[in-house]
Amino acid sequence: MLGDPTKWYIERITPDLVQLTSIKGVVFSGKSKYQTVEVLENGCFGRCLVLDGKTQSSQADEFIYHQSLVHPVMLAHPNPETVCIAGGGEGATAREALRHNTVKRAVMIDLDAEVVDLCREYLQGHHQGAFDDPRLDLQINDASAYLQGTPERFDVILLDLPDPMEGGPAYLLYTRSFYEMLRDKLNPGGLLVTQSGPASVINYTEVFTAINRTLREVFPTVVPYSVHMQSFGETWGFNAASLGPNPAHLTPAEVDARLAERGIAPLDFYDGVIHSALFALPPYIRAAIESEDRIITAENPLFVF
Numbered sequence: 392m393l394g395d396p397t398k399w400y401i402e403r404i405t406p407d408l409v410q411l412t413s414i415k416g417v418v419f420s421g422k423s424k425y426q427t428v429e430v431l432e433n434g435c436f437g438r439c440l441v442l443d444g445k446t447q448s449s450q451a452d453e454f455i456y457h458q459s460l461v462h463p464v465m466l467a468h469p470n471p472e473t474v475c476i477a478g479g480g481e482g483a484t485a486r487e488a489l490r491h492n493t494v495k496r497a498v499m500i501d502l503d504a505e506v507v508d509l510c511r512e513y514l515q516g517h518h519q520g521a522f523d524d525p526r527l528d529l530q531i532n533d534a535s536a537y538l539q540g541t542p543e544r545f546d547v548i549l550l551d552l553p554d555p556m557e558g559g560p561a562y563l564l565y566t567r568s569f570y571e572m573l574r575d576k577l578n579p580g581g582l583l584v585t586q587s588g589p590a591s592v593i594n595y596t597e598v599f600t601a602i603n604r605t606l607r608e609v610f611p612t613v614v615p616y617s618v619h620m621q622s623f624g625e626t627w628g629f630n631a632a633s634l635g636p637n638p639a640h641l642t643p644a645e646v647d648a649r650l651a652e653r654g655i656a657p658l659d660f661y662d663g664v665i666h667s668a669l670f671a672l673p674p675y676i677r678a679a680i681e682s683e684d685r686i687i688t689a690e691n692p693l694f695v696f
Contacts, residue, residue: 400431402446402624405594405696410624412436418513423505425560426553430513436622440481440514442506442553449622450516453483456586456627457551458661459618459669461487464547464582464631466649466666467638471546472496475576477534477564479551480506482518488549489524492654497527498543502560504531535569544578550585555598555687557694565602566687570609570632580635588695590617590628595676598693599628601685606632608686614639615680616669629669639670 398414413434420429429441437450448456461484465471474488476499485499501507507529511522521527530537534552555562563569565585573583585606588598599615606613610632616639620627631638641649643663650662672680687693 404624419509423503425503428506446622448481452622453517455660456620457483457487458658462661463638464584465491466646467636468546468582473545475545475548477550481510481514482521484549484551485527486519486521489521490655500530500532500534500537502533538576544576546578546581548573548583554588554695562692563689566689567605567608570606574609577634582633584629584631587628587630589625591625596679598695600679600683601687601693603630603680604683605687606630612637643667
């Protein structure tokens with residue numbers, strides 16, 4: 392039975408599924424200009440960032456998400472010197488990108504200054520000082536507006552955006568026109584990756600397969616992959632798109648060699664064995680990706696639950 396002294400956080404995963412976790416304390420609860428923001432001390436997952444009722448990351452397993460997002464495309468590029476990060480307010484995506492000793496400049500663009508400030512103050516275990524790295528240029532701006540207005544090109548673009556929620560700040564950053572603009576902001580042979588929403592058996596067609604289909608309209612090489620995120624209550628999807636090398640073709644030995652060459656000490660989650668496992672999708676998801684015909688546009692956006 393649930394004891395009366397315990398407060399519980401209920402997160403709806405789908406209309407028919409919730410995840411229930413205990414709350415040991417509320418570090419912050421409020422509303423920024425763009426979204427509701429909570430920083431919670433969770434009994435299972437430690438300190439968590441929650442935006443608009445959706446867990447964005449947790450102390451217990453954020454490293455799984457961020458290492459999965461960043462390193463496959465970073466390692467696929469032979470020498471990533473310039474990196475663009477859209478979103479990623481916790482600073483953990485920047486933390487992982489800046490592990491690569493090849494990186495000379497990383498531009499991080501986040502719309503919500505209040506969230507970034509809260510993360511800098513309350514999620515120090517997430518960013519681990521990445522905001523103070525002299526290679527990082529933090530821009531508080533709309534990612535689309537900033538990128539349209541800059542002549543700069545990048546070797547790798549990392550999209551660590553909030554889910555495409557109706558009325559939310561990021562849904563137009565999952566559209567064909569946005570991906571077309573990003574393609575033109577990549578250097579020859581460049582790569583990008585986007586978090587792509589839930590990829591569990593009950594909701595893999597919500598946005599994951601459609602994001603893949605939309606990217607395939609724009610890029611010659613697009614590869615989907617996924618990892619289980621316990622704090623999200625489900626498996627999570629990613630899509631990597633490339634103008635050059637295919638991240639899925641890296642062998643375990645190549646991954647481990649490149650990590651060592653770039654001065655990256657053994658990581659808690661990601662290595663050559665895990666790299667191969669990320670891209671091993673089951674037949675029902677591969678079939679759904681193959682048959683997907685939805686293309687996400689500004690006129691016909693797609694939203695998560």
